[in-house]
Amino acid sequence: MVNAWTEATIVAVVAGVVGFFTVLRGSAFVAHAVPNGAFAGAVGASLLSISTLIGLGAFALFGALTIGVLGRRGRHDVVTALALVFMLGLGALFLGFTVEYASEIYSLLFGEVLGISSTELAPTAGLAVVCILAIVVLYRPLMLSSVLPEAGEARGVSAFRMELCFLVVVALATTMTVPVVGTLLIFSLMIGAPAAARSFTDRPLPAIALSVTIALMIVWVAIAVSYTTNYPVGFFVGMTSALSYALGRGWAAWRRSRSARLGRPVPEVLSGT
Amino acid sequence: MNRFLAPVFAPGFFESSTVHTALIVGTLVAIVAGTVGVFTVLRGQSFAGEALGDIGTTGGSGAFLVGVGLLWGFLIFSIAAAAAMELIGIQRPRGRDLATGIVLGAALGLAALFLYFDTTTTGATITILFGSLSALASSTIPLVILLSAIVLGIAATLYRPLLLGSVSAELAAARGIPVRAVGALYLLALAIAVALASQSIGTILSTALVVGPAAAALRLTRRPVTAILTAVLIGIGATWLGIVLAYDSYSWPPVGHGWSVSFFVVTIVFVAYLLSGVPRQWRTRGRERAAGGAGSTIGEPRAARER
Numbered sequence: 097m098v099n100a101w102t103e104a105t106i107v108a109v110v111a112g113v114v115g116f117f118t119v120l121r122g123s124a125f126v127a128h129a130v131p132n133g134a135f136a137g138a139v140g141a142s143l144l145s146i147s148t149l150i151g152l153g154a155f156a157l158f159g160a161l162t163i164g165v166l167g168r169r170g171r172h173d174v175v176t177a178l179a180l181v182f183m184l185g186l187g188a189l190f191l192g193f194t195v196e197y198a199s200e201i202y203s204l205l206f207g208e209v210l211g212i213s214s215t216e217l218a219p220t221a222g223l224a225v226v227c228i229l230a231i232v233v234l235y236r237p238l239m240l241s242s243v244l245p246e247a248g249e250a251r252g253v254s255a256f257r258m259e260l261c262f263l264v265v266v267a268l269a270t271t272m273t274v275p276v277v278g279t280l281l282i283f284s285l286m287i288g289a290p291a292a293a294r295s296f297t298d299r300p301l302p303a304i305a306l307s308v309t310i311a312l313m314i315v316w317v318a319i320a321v322s323y324t325t326n327y328p329v330g331f332f333v334g335m336t337s338a339l340s341y342a343l344g345r346g347w348a349a350w351r352r353s354r355s356a357r358l359g360r361p362v363p364e365v366l367s368g369t
Numbered sequence: 370m371n372r373f374l375a376p377v378f379a380p381g382f383f384e385s386s387t388v389h390t391a392l393i394v395g396t397l398v399a400i401v402a403g404t405v406g407v408f409t410v411l412r413g414q415s416f417a418g419e420a421l422g423d424i425g426t427t428g429g430s431g432a433f434l435v436g437v438g439l440l441w442g443f444l445i446f447s448i449a450a451a452a453a454m455e456l457i458g459i460q461r462p463r464g465r466d467l468a469t470g471i472v473l474g475a476a477l478g479l480a481a482l483f484l485y486f487d488t489t490t491t492g493a494t495i496t497i498l499f500g501s502l503s504a505l506a507s508s509t510i511p512l513v514i515l516l517s518a519i520v521l522g523i524a525a526t527l528y529r530p531l532l533l534g535s536v537s538a539e540l541a542a543a544r545g546i547p548v549r550a551v552g553a554l555y556l557l558a559l560a561i562a563v564a565l566a567s568q569s570i571g572t573i574l575s576t577a578l579v580v581g582p583a584a585a586a587l588r589l590t591r592r593p594v595t596a597i598l599t600a601v602l603i604g605i606g607a608t609w610l611g612i613v614l615a616y617d618s619y620s621w622p623p624v625g626h627g628w629s630v631s632f633f634v635v636t637i638v639f640v641a642y643l644l645s646g647v648p649r650q651w652r653t654r655g656r657e658r659a660a661g662g663a664g665s666t667i668g669e670p671r672a673a674r675e676r
Contacts, residue, residue: 124470125416132573169646173415174584178642180419181577185635188499188574192629205498206481278481284474291467328485334478341471 112308115286136187160263288337295344399604406583422575430483581638
């Protein structure tokens with residue numbers, strides 16, 4: 097249980113930070129595609145009986161680089177969709193060969209944080225540190241290139257290179273988060289929390305902090321409820337993050353109507369989305 | 370004749386009723402998916418297609434629990450999700466991915482719960498997620514035909530406004546087209562098409578049939594009708610070839626495991642997309658050579674490529 101808490105906490109911090117940039121860049125689809133495609137890697141790894149993390153990492157990186165490179169020439173969303181389904185197709189093939197039980201496939205897809213052992217914590221923590229460090233180092237150029245790609249280019253920040261760096265960070269985050277929330281649900285943690293956070297503030301650092309806080313609350317609540325009810329963690333993660341987004345939207349709508357009543361100008365961030 | 374065909378079609382291929390059902394459903398699905406797919410690609414809504422497919426997982430697993438046909442589950446949940454996305458704000462390009470993502474996340478959470486109940490009794494997960502064109506009951510054919518007719522009907526009726534709205538929403542609005550209503554109806558057609566594709570190659574692979582052939586076709590031609598026809602042909606080709614190869618693969622290693630139909634279909638579609646970029650590269654290269662190799666800046670402007 098302590099392992100599950102530690103693991104989920106690490107995952108939530110990384111998902112909150114990386115997710116902020118995902119939402120800022122409008123890369124929700126990529127954040128969905130990379131972990132999902134990495135599922136095939138996990139199945140392939142079990143076929144070769146090597147560590148799941150290696151399979152996940154290899155496929156996540158492969159997928160991220162494919163999307164980055166092909167996305168340069170074609171339509172970005174199309175390339176993402178196709179790279180994703182191609183990897184999933186490989187996953188379908190591997191699944192036909194494995195002798196895994198359905199329950200193990202299920203835990204890959206939807207996560208099984210309660211079954212985490214203490215030996216699995218070290219690689220997760222290592223990858224988390226790498227992810228956070230990468231974001232800290234890239235913070236300024238990544239921010240510039242996400243918000244104003246043209247201004248970034250003018251200052252010598254290549255949008256393409258930043259995109260690749262960002263995709264690699266997403267791939268790393270994927271590799272470490274999959275064992276906890278599963279390939280299908282990482283994404284609701286990476287989107288729900290930061291999207292909710294952006295309804296409350298538009299300044300980057302407070303938004304990141306808030307996003308991490310919300311992600312932490314989501315996983316903690318999910319684990320606690322899942323522990324007592326015995327229902328899957330993924331269900332509660334998915335539901336809580338959608339709920340937090342709904343609350344964020346509700347708050348933004350309330351603020352907007354109040355500003356309108358008091359005759360104040362509507363803050364920029366609230367009028368958008 | 371048979372001697373030439375024997376290496377391609379394993380014995381018993383044409384007699385198998387499973388293959389017949391798979392071919393009929395697969396062809397209908399390819400036609401519907403290719404048609405809707407062209408608009409999906411033009412509108413840049415691949416993510417919505419992908420999400421609606423994934424959400425079908427929830428419907429499929431729910432249907433499994435209740436004990437009704439999978440297709441009904443796919444349909445009900447895809448349509449409900451399309452409605453939810455429309456309400457949250459899929460019509461604004463900026464909030465679109467986010468709206469899609471939030472609905473998708475919630476639905477997948479629900480799928481986790483349903484499949485959790487399912488896995489305790491059956492191995493439903495893999496059938497729902499990765500499809501089973503080879504395990505389709507022939508009784509689903511009438512429903513598939515009816516749904517295909519509905520989608521093609523919507524596409525034919527909305528053809529002009531939809532096309533205009535896909536290319537430029539402002540222009541369509543200026544001409545008095547109810548852009549939002551057209552978008553909502555299109556989303557309904559997409560939801561049904563994705564449900565059909567889920568029946569064919571599985572919920573999380575369904576995008577391959579919707580987006581893949583259409584994207585390849587749109588790289589080959591700019592004319593919408595030609596693109597739709599090309600997309601349908603690529604889709605049918607991939608489905609048929611996939612079925613044939615999967616049937617043959619029972620004699621391939623590892624013995625005793627047939628290769629999944631879905632794997633072949635998806636791979637063929639992916640290869641078709643990669644190949645479809647080749648003619649344009651040739652053209653660009655030819656033009657560069659004609660211009661005396663003056664740099665590689667010729668081609669679409671960056672903004673056009675991004676969109």
